Amino acid sequence: MIEQMRAEFGDSKDMVTEVLDNGFSRLELCFFPGMCDIVQVKDAILVPFSYRFDPDEFRRMLKTGLSFIESDEPKKWPEMLLKGCVLLQYEEKVYSFAAIRKMQKEPGNTEVEASLQGPQSSFTEDLDMNMYLLRLRYNVPSLTAEQLQKGELSGTRIMVVYDRLKVDGGSLDELHKRLDKIRPKLIQAAGQLAMFIGNTRFSMFPITLQTERPDRVAQLIQRGKIAILVDGSRFAVTLPVRFFDFMHAMDDDYEPYWMGRIIIFFRYLGMILSMTLPALYIAACSYNPEFFRVQLAFSIDGSRAAVPYPSFVEVFIMLFMIEALIESSIRLPRFVGSTAATVGGLILGQAAQQAGLVSSIMIIVTSVVAISNFVIPNSSFSYSIRALKYVFVLVATFYGMVGIIVAIFLIVVYLCHLRSFGQPYLAINLKRDQRQSQQSR
Amino acid sequence: MKRIVLALIACVLASGCGMKDIDKRFYVVTTGIDMTDNPEKPYRISLRLAITAARVESGSSRTEIQTVDAPSIAEGVRLLKSHVDKELEFGHCRMFILGKSLLEKATPETMSWFSRRRDIQMISYFGVGEPDALAVLKVEPKSERYPGNALFLSFGNEGTESPYTITTFLFDLVRKIKERGIDPILPIIRAHNRTYVIDKSVVANKQGQRLFLSAEETQLFKMTSADSSKSELVLPMEDGTRVVMYVSQIRTKVRISAGDAPTVRLKIKVSGVLEESAPELLEKDWHGLEQRMGQRFSKQVEELLVKLRDADADPYGFGLRYLAQHFGKDKEFKAWEASYPEAKFQVSTDVRITGPGVIR
């Protein structure tokens, strides 16, 4: 076996191959120390084999031990080794012993979807830990998990989880179909998998929701949705989702009803502002100054007096600045991050306006756009909104106010047209319809 | 989405540039139109243009006035375009001042320019300038923050709510010029030092005659026709003092009885608090005071109505009310027109003083 494995892995130096001989019998051992838990290997194999060797007991242990699996197929050996198993050959039989090294021992802290009073624990990068977190919160026998492996090179473990009493059959079939179809090389993150199964390359909006919160996944499963957990990613992909799910933060369910509604209302307002405000500025400046009341128009007029180029150039300059600032504060290491914010803030704030490069109203517009974009609870959705803003800016540059309204219409129709795994993306009162049609049938 | 983007790009490429930046436009804030003596170019068009500034302070508003004589208003405006460096924009022109001279000679067709242009708001204010529109345009009020704002505020009831200021919108003016049984009324704006005085008004009847109303008459008209509160009722006493009541609510009901000589009945209900009076006057004779005030008010209103009737002017719209009340058609309107000069008026006022104000 050892020779075979050595040949297979091209004599890789991080693999340990050993032939142990305790005087009575021989044991061939082969494993990656980097991927295995050495303590487990010692306790389960080395100690019984060396210090307390009893041939009968050792044989019994190999036969009945939970983590020892006899494997006759040499083809599967490399795969097992790569998963972190130890291969051992004893008395001409090959066994694998799962001593997979675990990085995570406890749940993580929420980082992307922080919550004030909700649970603070989040998924980790370990699939088994995540399953534990999920089962802890959704503790019924009907919770079903299907395990798959995807990725030709990464061989990532994937868990499809749903409540089989509540799940929507159509969506599940659709998901299986798509999962069968995809042939990715590497799967590194849940988002990547979501891309593959969601055809999101052509879509302006995400049709699956990624979350790091076990409570959110539990809630979605309870509503009949499907969650996909990916090994090595601290995010779960849930589907099918609706437009409204993206604007929902878990805190809304943990706070008093009306407070939650008001906050949700502000969130939608923020979304609309962040999409349309730069476009409205262009429309108000260049096409329809009579749209707004006299006093406001004169304020805009006065503040634009020093700006030497048309409004859309101004908007593009400022939007580029703010996007660059946001990107840099995400990518930069923490220590430098604050520097970027300070420099950016100074330039965006006073200097650009005093130099007459942008109007003071444009600065307000820019900051409102940036801030209200952060109000959106889901980051992939907020990316969509950030991108859509430019569609609006473009239309407003050429058509003014009407362009904006037509664009709103188109986006509504487009959202209604989208389907997330067979389910409508944007539709209201759908539950009632279903109930009604069931009653009347 | 790819298709949408493609389609949008197609739209964008096909579109030229209709854009004109806000700072490339010259905002007209007030337009004045006068009559000249020159028969070739009878109209004198004056525009007050806004010069905006980044910093807004009291009195910082700056404007520029351009004047031209032209054979028609439209031509005049076109001519004025060559006088300025930016595009003239009427979208924010909410104040139009007609010279007194124009008012004497104008025909309804003059008004068609205003209602035909798409960018002139139907809710812009109209007024008559005294002595002429240009003089009113030249006034630069000290307190003005935005160009032209002083007049907007006076008429829009956002700032001052004077009981003497009649507000006439363009759509209102146009409809009253055309409508049967109602005549338009316009406020008169006078230039006084660096402010405007707007307390009189003028009624234009269908025969082309103009009837000027004094400040008191204007107030009476506004109170009774538009139920405008925030005005006052005055009663001079025998000893020379005056009792002044602040009107907080006023309701007027008009009924017109048919007949050869129609009778117009106005029932007015006024309530308010005393603002100025001799001490303890109210306690002595509360009801009597109310009655005397009511009688005096009724008499005043009746005098105004008679004056209007004798000038054959009908800014209240009694004719329209008559038609509405009797579902009248052309025949009835002819009858009304014939009998209006003999119409009788009965005004009864019910004054209710709710209290003597804060002190006794």
Place this chain on the structure above:
Amino acid sequence: MNRYFYYHVFYIGMMNVMLFVPFILIQNRFNGAVSGILLSIAIGTVMSIGTIRSYRQFPEMGLPEILKRFMPPWLVAVMLYLSSLLWLGGAVIVTYTFSQTIGMFFNPDMNHYQFLLLVIVASVFAGSRSTRTVQFANEILFWLCLPFLVFILAKALTNPYMSWDAVRVVAGYVSEFPSFKVLAAATFFFTGYLNLTLFNRLFPANFRINHLWAIPLLGAFFGFVSFFIPIGLHGTVGVEQYVYVWSVTADSMFLKYGFIQRVLFLFLIMFTLLSLMFMMNVFHASMEYIKASHPRSKPQPEQVPVPKTNWLLCSVFGALCFLFSLWANQGRSQWATGAWLSVRFLFEIMSFILIVVLAIIEKRRAATRPHSPPSSASSGQ
């Protein structure tokens, strides 16, 4: 489910403004417009309720499927082509009027063909979606428009400059007898029920449209509001001089407080959305009719991705709109609108009679064969 039906009633009722219906009525305000509206309430109610009841005999079927049960395919095709042509006529006129109005008030300097292009591209995209998508979009757009409508109405009805005397004077002309043209225009307020011809496919079997009393109320409401408010604000005589009556009427109201001062702009925003909604529905309905005229087509309310035929047909419709606007000017489009309204009225009466007759036949058939359930043509969901 009821609401999906009423959304159509709503936007078609509102669309009268873009189809010069108030203009036609106001031109005839002294010659029978009021009685025309009253009469149209009766006619419209009878036709809508009759049609709705007839469609109950044909669960989950649109007009094409119903016709196919009774007639030879060539006749069905001809009828479907005719009805889609008729609807397209409406869309074409709305596109033109809409781009004119918007161009005039929003961007007077811009070439109006550019606007037309934008509007047509939007309608082609929206119309080519699946039936279910269109239905969802109707709902969202309705809720977007409703606040504007309520606001504008509240503004108009509480306006101190609103002259109720003028309204009463015009209402006094109720005894005049309406002409055919007026009647054709006035019945347009009720045309919304015709959407059943297509959207009945989506209603589940045994589903009944409730609140039928709302139909006369809604129609009367649209009729009176769009006829009387302009009269109240522009007087009995002055009102006739305006072509775009409602735009001018909306401009006669103002917002004392708020970013926007002219109600006109709120009105235009609302009508941009409503017109696009109308065109989306009409393009979609015409497209479905033409697709259904093919003898082997099966109705598919849900189709993802959008098939090429949809794009193709809708682009042809868009091209028609463009051609119309090349020919049209203000006078011609008014004439075309009048003609279209009259033809539509006649067509509506004929289709009403047809569907009632078919429903009776169907009922008889069902009675003779009590055990065979009516075959369902819907693909379901």
